Amino acid sequence: xxxxxxxxxxxxxxxxxxxxxxxxxxxxxxxxxxxxxxxxxxxxxxxxxxxxxxxxxxxxxxxxxxxxxxxxxxxxxxxxxxxxxxxxxxxxxxxxxxxxxxxxxxxxxxxxxxxxxxxxxxxxxxxxxxxxxxxxxxxxxxxxxxxxxxxxxxxxxxxxxxxxxxxxxxxxxxxxxxxxxxxxxxxxxxxxxxxxxxxxxxxxxxxxxxxxxxxxxxxxxxxxxxxxxxxxxxxxxxxxxxxxxxxxxxxxxxxxxxxxxxxxxxxxxxxxxxxxxxxxxxxxxxxxxxxxxxxxxxxxxxxxxxxxxxxxxxxxxxxxxxxxxxxx
Amino acid sequence: xxxxxxxxxxxxxxxxxxxxxxxxxxxxxxxxxxxxxxxxxxxxxxxxxxxxxxxxxxxxxxxxxxxxxxxxxxxxxxxxxxxxxxxxxxxxxxxxxxxxxxxxxxxxxxxxxxxxxxxxxxxxxxxxxxxxxxxxxxxxxxxxxxxxxxxxxxxxxxxxxxxxxxxxxxxxxxxxxxxxxxxxxxxxxxxxxxxxxxxxxxxxxxxxxxxxxxxxxxxxxxxxxxxxxxxxxxxxxxxxxxxxxxxxxxxxxxxxxxxxxxxxxxxxxxxxxxxxxxxxxxxxxxxxxxxxxxxxxxxx
Amino acid sequence: xxxxxxxxxxxxxxxxxxxxxxxxxxxxxxxxxxxxxxxxxxxxxxxxxxxxxxxxxxxxxxxxxxxxxxxxxxxxxxxxxxxxxxxxxxxxxxxxxxxxxxxxxxxxxxxxxxxxxxxxxxxxxxxxxxxxxxxxxxxxxxxxxxxxxxxxxxxxxxxxxxxxxxxxxxxxxxxxxxxxxxxxxxxxxxxxxxxxxxxxxxxxxxxxxxxxxxxxxxxxxxxxxxxxxxxxxxxxxxxxxxxxxxxxxxxxxxxxxxxxxxxxxxxxxxxxxxxxxxxxxxxxxxxxxxxxxxxxxxxxxxxxxxxxxxxxxxxxxxxxxxxxxxxxxxxxx
Numbered sequence: 012x013x014x015x016x017x018x019x020x021x022x023x024x025x026x027x028x029x030x031x032x033x034x035x036x037x038x039x040x041x042x043x044x045x046x047x048x049x050x051x052x053x054x055x056x057x058x059x060x061x062x063x064x065x066x067x068x069x070x071x072x073x074x075x076x077x078x079x080x081x082x083x084x085x086x087x088x089x090x091x092x093x094x095x096x097x098x099x100x101x102x103x104x105x106x107x108x109x110x111x112x113x114x115x116x117x118x119x120x121x122x123x124x125x126x127x128x129x130x131x132x133x134x135x136x137x138x139x140x141x142x143x144x145x146x147x148x149x150x151x152x153x154x155x156x157x158x159x160x161x162x163x164x165x166x167x168x169x170x171x172x173x174x175x176x177x178x179x180x181x182x183x184x185x186x187x188x189x190x191x192x193x194x195x196x197x198x199x200x201x202x203x204x205x206x207x208x209x210x211x212x213x214x215x216x217x218x219x220x221x222x223x224x225x226x227x228x229x230x231x232x233x234x235x236x237x238x239x240x241x242x243x244x245x246x247x248x249x250x251x252x253x254x255x256x257x258x259x260x261x262x263x264x265x266x267x268x269x270x271x272x273x274x275x276x277x278x279x280x281x282x283x284x285x286x287x288x289x290x291x292x293x294x295x296x297x298x299x300x301x302x303x304x305x306x307x308x309x310x311x312x313x314x315x316x317x318x319x320x321x322x323x324x325x326x327x328x329x330x331x332x333x334x335x336x337x338x339x
Numbered sequence: 340x341x342x343x344x345x346x347x348x349x350x351x352x353x354x355x356x357x358x359x360x361x362x363x364x365x366x367x368x369x370x371x372x373x374x375x376x377x378x379x380x381x382x383x384x385x386x387x388x389x390x391x392x393x394x395x396x397x398x399x400x401x402x403x404x405x406x407x408x409x410x411x412x413x414x415x416x417x418x419x420x421x422x423x424x425x426x427x428x429x430x431x432x433x434x435x436x437x438x439x440x441x442x443x444x445x446x447x448x449x450x451x452x453x454x455x456x457x458x459x460x461x462x463x464x465x466x467x468x469x470x471x472x473x474x475x476x477x478x479x480x481x482x483x484x485x486x487x488x489x490x491x492x493x494x495x496x497x498x499x500x501x502x503x504x505x506x507x508x509x510x511x512x513x514x515x516x517x518x519x520x521x522x523x524x525x526x527x528x529x530x531x532x533x534x535x536x537x538x539x540x541x542x543x544x545x546x547x548x549x550x551x552x553x554x555x556x557x558x559x560x561x562x563x564x565x566x567x568x569x570x571x572x573x574x575x576x577x578x579x580x581x582x583x584x585x586x587x588x589x590x591x592x593x594x595x596x597x598x599x600x601x602x603x604x605x606x607x608x609x610x611x612x613x614x615x616x617x618x619x620x621x622x623x624x625x626x627x628x629x630x631x632x633x634x635x636x637x638x639x
Numbered sequence: 640x641x642x643x644x645x646x647x648x649x650x651x652x653x654x655x656x657x658x659x660x661x662x663x664x665x666x667x668x669x670x671x672x673x674x675x676x677x678x679x680x681x682x683x684x685x686x687x688x689x690x691x692x693x694x695x696x697x698x699x700x701x702x703x704x705x706x707x708x709x710x711x712x713x714x715x716x717x718x719x720x721x722x723x724x725x726x727x728x729x730x731x732x733x734x735x736x737x738x739x740x741x742x743x744x745x746x747x748x749x750x751x752x753x754x755x756x757x758x759x760x761x762x763x764x765x766x767x768x769x770x771x772x773x774x775x776x777x778x779x780x781x782x783x784x785x786x787x788x789x790x791x792x793x794x795x796x797x798x799x800x801x802x803x804x805x806x807x808x809x810x811x812x813x814x815x816x817x818x819x820x821x822x823x824x825x826x827x828x829x830x831x832x833x834x835x836x837x838x839x840x841x842x843x844x845x846x847x848x849x850x851x852x853x854x855x856x857x858x859x860x861x862x863x864x865x866x867x868x869x870x871x872x873x874x875x876x877x878x879x880x881x882x883x884x885x886x887x888x889x890x891x892x893x894x895x896x897x898x899x900x901x902x903x904x905x906x907x908x909x910x911x912x913x914x915x916x917x918x919x920x921x922x923x924x925x926x927x928x929x930x931x932x933x934x935x936x937x938x939x940x941x942x943x944x945x946x947x948x949x950x951x952x953x954x955x956x957x958x959x960x961x962x963x964x965x966x967x968x969x970x971x972x
């Protein structure tokens with residue numbers, strides 16, 4: 012069952028001198044109870060996509076096209092007032108670096124309670140009680156609601172942020188780089204917590220990160236984004252083991268790891284493009300070893316190539332061979 | 340790139356081209372701000388008046404050319420003062436004094452403040468302590484009484500006014516430069532400079548100063564405003580140089596002649612408006628410059 | 640090439656209001672009794688999480704931070720005993736690449752100025768022409784071509800990867816023997832990382848450089864390193880050839896760390912060793928073995944006595960009271 016459906020989402024940033032085409036024609040679905048990974052490098056549009064879903068774009072950002080269907084309602088058409096009832100109650104977000112965004116002079120319990128009071132008609136006492144039980148849910152002692160942020164370690168503050176995101180029982184949670192700043196050992200614990208919460212509360216999670224190894228270990232499906240477009244989407248095993256898009260393939264094979272063969276990887280040449288003037292045709296073509304005339308002029312269609320596997324690449328010989336299962 | 344830039348950049352000449360480019364980029368951004376352009380126009384207007392004073396002013400500002408307290412007319416555009424001097428000419432020559440004091444005093448203020456701030460911020464330790472305690476002392480002392488006392492002790496004279504203003508004003512710049520220097524000291528590129536083997540002096544000159552400069556420049560504009568107003572205030576209160584027709588001095592004479600009581604508005608309004616306009620001009624420039632130099636203020 | 644012995648870097652801790660009344664000196668023991676050797680032409684990795692002291696160690700080796708005790712022998716001289724002028728001369732031979740490509744180069748200088756600065760400061764290569772040539776050569780080395788085009792650009796006109804190349808070029812321009820790299824690719828995108836790592840490896844081969852590579856990412860360490868020292872709270876926990884240590888770690892901390900590092904392979908199921916708590920602050924170091932409050936195998940002795948850094952096999956060392964217990968275990972992957 013699809014809990015969230017994004018269709019042809021296009022978001023641009025209008026700045027003084029130019030327009031950054033941050034997200035273009037992005038489509039994906041989020042199934043109930045699954046963790047969908049949104050992977051890509053900086054500037055690929057993953058955070059913008061998340062902010063578009065939440066309708067929390069910074070000034071200059073505008074959704075130009077597309078639909079975001081949550082609970083049979085199109086969020087794109089909602090006004091700001093209507094969104095206030097949807098944010099946090101149906102879909103919430105843990106922002107990037109959120110654990111450092113806690114107000115240092117307010118007790119954490121009050122900060123979480125504030126989120127509840129904003130959205131629901133409850134007394135302060137009731138809100139604080141709920142904050143306490145939320146703490147228990149995320150593995151913190153409920154008595155710690157009276158602590159201040161500096162009394163928590165990094166990992167614990169992230170738990171507080173997760174508690175805050177869950178405050179009003181949303182169905183969808185977006186986590187933007189939830190473990191990037193944490194030590195590897197704490198990282199495991201937070202990711203395990205997310206998995207556990209997902210099970211307990213039947214949450215559907217969109218996990219945004221640039222770290223492919225985190226996605227490999229936590230997500231069910233993954234969408235690889237590049238320069239504002241999704242280049243490949245599919246089951247995590249399929250995408251990692253049998254990548255179809257050249258970018259995915261290059262990224263996954265050139266990812267230093269502590270397991271696997273020790274050898275020299277060949278890197279992807281060039282740099283990610285400037286989104287105010289992206290390359291013509293396929294945005295990846297300047298860096299693609301297999302690009303040809305079509306790639307330079309035509310934007311490839313994002314289409315299904317198998318069981319829930321989508322790719323945005325021209326049907327070249329290479330792609331066809333890959334689909335047949337041959338090694339290229 | 341312009342056709343004039345050499346194909347192969349020589350290292351020492353390179354800095355010249357670097358500054359030229361920066362100036363050009365700065366001007367491109369500055370042009371966008373209408374407030375900034377307005378400010379620039381106003382200031383330039385006064386500067387031109389100041390330079391062209393001998394040719395523009397109809398009369399000698401010190402000469403007694405007519406009857407006292409004449410109303411504005413075609414001969415005496417702003418009328419005459421209590422001893423029959425042409426107010427219009429006095430106001431025109433007053434532009435010179437106000438601008439001079441404004442620019443020189445502010446230059447000395449931020450010069451002194453910057454040096455102290457740089458030394459204090461970069462070297463730290465007991466030097467920092469001592470310098471900061473001295474700064475604190477000057478901050479605590481109330482400005483106006485101190486100004487008045489110093490003015491009385493030093494006596495009349497433009498240079499003395501400049502000294503007084505400098506002595507009162509350097510503390511703000513010092514503290515600001517110090518805190519900026521301290522934060523710059525921590526940034527990786529400063530550390531990198533040490534890592535490649537620079538002496539402290541080199542690091543300060545090449546890395547800290549250019550990065551502190553935007554702040555100092557914006558602050559400098561405010562210092563000019565302060566200086567002009569301080570001079571006007573001091574002169575008005577009678578501590579200025581009676582032999583120079585600064586706007587403040589004109590107002591001082593206006594006051595002692597009872598202009599406010601007797602309604603000689605033509606005596607009071609022109610110098611007052613000039614002070615206001617010149618100050619606003621610099622304030623607008625400061626605002627626009629700050630918008631550009633402080634990247635955080637830039638709108639998207 | 641580089642020999643570090645018993646290096647300790649302690650910082651005086653800030654005392655709160657109450658501290659004024661106590662006599663006791665509070666120290667932040669950022670680096671405590673660290674020793675290792677780096678052979679010429681090798682890449683030595685200092686690995687550890689934040690707060691482990693790896694960055695402070697690197698800075699102490701370059702004399703950017705004052706060490707409390709120990710010795711650092713580089714090119715036959717003891718770095719810690721040199722005067723300021725002698726130190727500056729030695730600096731030509733050891734350079735550093737910082738982590739942040741946006742902050743480690745002065746945004747107000749052009750690339751040409753940034754790269755010429757080390758030459759000017761050290762009065763190397765007299766004459767403008769020569770200096771310029773050296774700058775262009777460095778730009779070619781880091782594959783920023785055409786060099787004349789890049790030389791006239793400013794940092795804000797470059798991408799992150801390009802800026803880091805400029806930082807590397809700056810490290811090369813004095814033709815050093817030792818390059819210290821402090822997390823040089825951690826702030827770069829994944830597709831650029833391998834580019835830069837490969838570049839570093841190429842440069843090492845071409846110029847026979849020696850690297851001291853600091854990182855928290857064991858995958859990077861494995862990719863680029865020959866040897867590794869794993870640090871925790873200022874002390875060395877384990878050291879040895881990187882491939883061996885990562886495949887068959889001995890020390891409980893290494894074992895836990897390595898088992899928790901995620902791997903970009905969804906089909907690989909691994910047992911992750913759970914470790915409770917988070918790294919404490921270096922001003923409040925646990926007694927005995929510093930890892931004992933979090934170690935799943937801690938016993939009484941671990942709380943009271945600090946384990947010695949002893950050899951366990953070949954040139955592998957580990958600091959645990961129960962070293963022999965672990966060497967017998969099977970690898971964790």
